[in-house]
Amino acid sequence: MGLSPKLLRHVLQQMLPALDYSKSPRRVGNKQTASAAEHSLQNPDTVLYDAWLASRAVPANKGGLLTPGAQRPLSRENVALAARIARRSSLGVLSLLWQLYPGRILALVSLDLLRGAFPVVRGYSQALIINEVQAVISSGNFTVCTRLCRLIATELLRAALESGFDAFATANEDVVQSSARFALEYRLMEQRVRMDVPTLADPHTRDLFQESDLFVRSFSGVANFGLFSPLDFLRILTLVSETLSHVFVLWTLTTDRTHLSLLAFSIISYIFPLLISCWRQYPEYADDCQDIKAARANAKQNKMRAMAQSDSYRSEIVLFGLGPWILENWARARKATLGLDQPRSLPVDTAFNIVTSSINATGLLMVLQNVPMLLAMQSSSATLGSFTLYRNSIQAIAFSVRQLAQLSRMAFQSIFLMGAFSAALQVRPRLQPSPEDKLAYPSSGKGMKIEARNISFTYPGSHEPAVRNVSFTLDAGETLAIVGYNGSGKSTLANILLRITGFDGGELRVNGADVRRLDADALHARTAAVFQGFARFDASVRQNVGVGHVADIGAPLAVQRALALGGADAVVAALPHGLKTRLDAAPGAGAGAPLPHFADAPRACQRGRPHGLSGGEWQRIAISRAFMRAQRPEVELLLLDEPTASLDAHAQNRVFETVEELARSETGERTKTVIFITHRLSTARRADKVAMMENGTITEFGTHEELLARGGSYASLYQASV
Known part of the structure; x- marks a missing residue:
């Protein structure tokens, strides 16, 4: 049932x-008390x-x-x-x-x-x-x-x-x-x-x-x-x-003295072996520090084992000669988990336990336990059944007490x-507002207006902020290109704008509303994105693309349209089972490294074998996933973080042309705001505005022509790129 x-x-x-x-949480004035739970959870x-x-x-x-x-x-x-x-x-x-x-x-x-x-x-x-x-x-x-x-x-x-x-x-x-x-x-x-x-x-x-x-x-x-x-x-x-x-x-x-004596002898004969066992010294629980040390050692040896077995690390292990280093670290951690890193000897208490164990094994205690039976045979009122019942009951009580403990x-x-x-x-x-503070998403129908005022964010455990005092305004329907050196905070800022990550200070407003008062799920439903580190699901092509809009994951026509928009239709056409082909999600599992093929395997088994894709092919799948949602009318923001890093120039142009088409309605009006992060400054010219990021902040903001005329960091970076 x-x-x-x-x-x-x-x-x-x-x-x-x-x-x-x-x-409800305790409040002092307009602030909640800073207990550990409210602060962290x-x-x-x-x-x-x-x-x-x-x-x-x-x-x-x-x-x-x-x-x-x-x-x-x-x-x-x-x-x-x-x-x-x-x-x-x-x-x-x-x-x-x-x-x-x-x-x-x-x-x-x-x-x-x-x-x-x-x-x-x-x-x-x-x-x-x-x-x-x-x-x-x-x-x-x-x-x-x-x-x-x-x-x-x-x-x-x-x-x-x-x-x-x-x-x-x-x-x-x-x-x-x-x-x-x-x-x-x-x-x-x-x-x-x-x-x-x-x-x-x-x-x-x-x-x-x-x-x-x-x-x-x-x-x-x-x-x-x-x-x-x-x-x-x-x-x-x-x-x-x-x-x-x-x-x-x-x-x-x-009921009588004979039965009372029989009961007493039964109890004594059972307790005597327990007294012997109590003399032995058993190891106590390891102290808490040892528990922590063992947990760390176990985590380390599992990590080293995973590195040795995973194909995703194989190239760098071979190139950098990491084999001996992995083996040494694994051996040290494994010895710690097995207790082989501590010297072992035969202490006095261990020797005593061995001796008492051997004495117990001689059967002397079994003889003592049968003394009540001999008394029962000599007694006219006591019976073997009574003795058996006594002994079994006493043993059951003792066992139950141990079990209870x-x-x-x-x-x-x-x-x-x-x-x-x-x-x-x-x-x-x-990131979820309280019910009393929550606001309905203020849809504009013209795209998402974003206003950032002195936004700052520091990752947990870090002393330096990844994003500091970022301020800009992007009107609804505009396109923004975010450029900058590696590590300047571009992807972190993108996660903040997508409400994937929060921020420590400043203010972020979406269509005039404080983003902290908007339901995060409602905001996500109005956005589509291609992440730099996009997910590769161990699933079929249809599922890998369909998760962009789960409601249509079972609609082949919607998936095929998204694939066509992302330029991945040719990739799928070359796969052995089309949309049903299961993709190999392992990093580096390209088409040049297929899984072993067994000619005598059943066709159903062959269909279940995952198929590897190249980096560029996977990127087309990720773009199609974003377009699966971006083609929805309710979407007001499309954010792309290095969407064409693995694509050639022609494919890149086609992607941005498709983005421009998706951002407009059938009448040609802008209905979506577009933000893209790129290291190819030639594509930044497509944007209405450009933001130059350095050391976690926006140092220059304006049109492509304005930033070139300014002759600052953007102009230097652009000249170097062309």
């Missing part, structure tokens, strides 16, 4: 208010996020944080943090689980409670059989075994019923676990795809989503991969029920993962 889309939508709609258990539930972040603190390393998913130490501070997180997040998560399948959840709880009584019933039934066998042997009358046969038949029936019960309970649990995982995974995926670049660039946000993924993965059965989900708390309930059942049986059967430790860790999941659902994208 699956989770229907209608039910899923209802559950997810109910989940948001269930998890929105916080008030714009998270309305600051208490939940701050508690989660505080739990990751490394006591021995001031300012250090545990790696995502690392074990939290069991300390007084962390217990208080866990209680705080549980109070703020458990209600929302549990309400979601209950809304999935109320009937199945109720059945799951009831069945797990009943499961706790099964071991006791099993032990009692088997004890009766043992007592009856003892009675038959003692009497010497082997001809009358009616009661024994009845007990055996009852035990077989009980075992069959228990197996059927377990099968039904397991099937019900699988449905609940799978449905819960899908619902939570869907919600987390929905939240993740909403995030913008600045939000995901924050390391705390990445860690938050990584621990949220671990929480979702925990819904895969009891203690899967060491993870513990809220549904696994039922396992604790089962163990408690089982323990109480065994205690009740022991209490009711201990282990599961409690895992449950303690799962609270922090649950807190991460709940906090992640509250993260608001940094």
